[in-house]
Amino acid sequence: MGNTKSKRNPPPLPNNTEKDTNVSAGERHFxxxxxxxxxxxxxxxxxxxxxxxxxxxxxxxxxxxKFVILHAQNDADEASRLRHLLQNNxxxxxxxxxxxxxxxxxxxxxxxxxxxxxxxxxxxLTEHFLNEAWCEFQSYASLMNALNKQHKYNSVIPLRPLxxxxxxxxxxxxxxAINALEEDSPGFAKQVExxxxxxxxxxxxxxxxxxxxxxxx
Numbered sequence: 001m002g003n004t005k006s007k008r009n010p011p012p013l014p015n016n017t018e019k020d021t022n023v024s025a026g027e028r029h030f031x032x033x034x035x036x037x038x039x040x041x042x043x044x045x046x047x048x049x050x051x052x053x054x055x056x057x058x059x060x061x062x063x064x065x066k067f068v069i070l071h072a073q074n075d076a077d078e079a080s081r082l083r084h085l086l087q088n089n090x091x092x093x094x095x096x097x098x099x100x101x102x103x104x105x106x107x108x109x110x111x112x113x114x115x116x117x118x119x120x121x122x123x124x125l126t127e128h129f130l131n132e133a134w135c136e137f138q139s140y141a142s143l144m145n146a147l148n149k150q151h152k153y154n155s156v157i158p159l160r161p162l163x164x165x166x167x168x169x170x171x172x173x174x175x176x177a178i179n180a181l182e183e184d185s186p187g188f189a190k191q192v193e194x195x196x197x198x199x200x201x202x203x204x205x206x207x208x209x210x211x212x213x214x215x216x217x
Contacts, residue, residue, distance in 0.1 A: 063094060063117070064117055064118070064119070064204070064205045064208050064209070065094050065095055065096050065117055065118040065119070066092050066093060066094060066095055066118065066119050066120065066196065066201055067086065067092065067095045067096075067118055067119065067120040067121070067122050067157075067196070068095070068096050068097070068098065068114040068115065068117075068118040068120075068121055068122065069082060069083055069095070069096075069097045069098065069122045069124055069159075070098050070111075070114070070121060070122065070123050070124065070135070070138045070139075070142065071097060071098055071099070071124040071126075071135075072124070072126065072128035072129055072131065072132050072135050073128075073132065074128045074131075075124055075126050075128050075129075076097065076099040078124065078126065078161055078163055078164070079097040079098070079099065079124055080097055080099075081161075082122075082124070082159070082161060082183075083095045083096070083097050086192070086196075090189075090192050090193070090196070092192070092196045095118075096114070096118070098110070098111075098114055098138075101113065101114055107134075111138060111141060115141070115142055115145050116145070116208065116211075117208065119155065119200060119201045119204040119205065120155050120156075120157055120195070120196065121142045121145075121146075121155060121156050121157065122157045122158075122159050122181075123135075123138065123139050123142065123156065123157070123158045123159065123175065124159055124161065125158050125159060125160045125161075125165060125166040125171060125175070125180065126160075126161060126163070126164045126165060126166055127164050127165075127166055128164070129166050130166065130170060136172060139156075139172065139174065139175060140174065142156045143156055143174065149207075151203060151204055151207045152204070155204070156178065157178075157180075157181055157195060158171070158175050158178055158180035158181070159180060159181040159183070160180055160181070160182050160183060160184075161183050162183045162184055165182075165183075165184075181195070
């Protein structure tokens with residue numbers, strides 16, 4: 001799964017210059033976050049399929065991501081769209097999707113690195129989720145990691161996207177116990193802001209750096 005490539009660009013974000021007299025409170029809040037990011041629509045259109053850019057002298061192994069999206073093999077495009085949404089509309093960056101983890105490595109090593117090098121683990125709940133036993137394994141592994149590390153508490157976030165969401169009644173019991181992000185919910189924007197707190201990210205980043213130093217000694 002680590003070497004899955006996205007074959008098409010995520011759909012462009014709607015032009016926020018168009019007037020919509022029926023804009024919901026959630027959509028207005030969503031647009032306000034977009035403006036706060038200081039991103040123009042022209043720039044977004046160019047960078048839709050460009051991953052978070054790191055400085056030329058920065059080793060990718062030294063990056064602690066804000067989130068990783070674990071997904072089914074057929075959901076790489078949807079995961080990429082959501083990564084773009086969180087980064088460009090909510091300023092939650094950098095983020096990564098599992099399909100972008102290094103190829104040629106054992107998938108268990110990639111899973112371990114993805115979870116440990118990210119403050120939050122997003123589990124993409126689509127109909128494809130149940131088609132791959134690997135997806136459930138990802139979920140259980142992420143939850144065990146969160147239980148075994150105190151600073152990882154509440155770091156696993158199930159997310160039902162707009163496209164092909166997994167119905168609640170089909171969701172594995174262990175994930176039903178966790179409040180999921182619902183992209184079609186009017187309160188989606190506020191939920192995102194409440195969950196992805198910068199202070200929480202800094203705390204986990206500090207713990208990750210400490211663990212890396214201990215591993216080298």
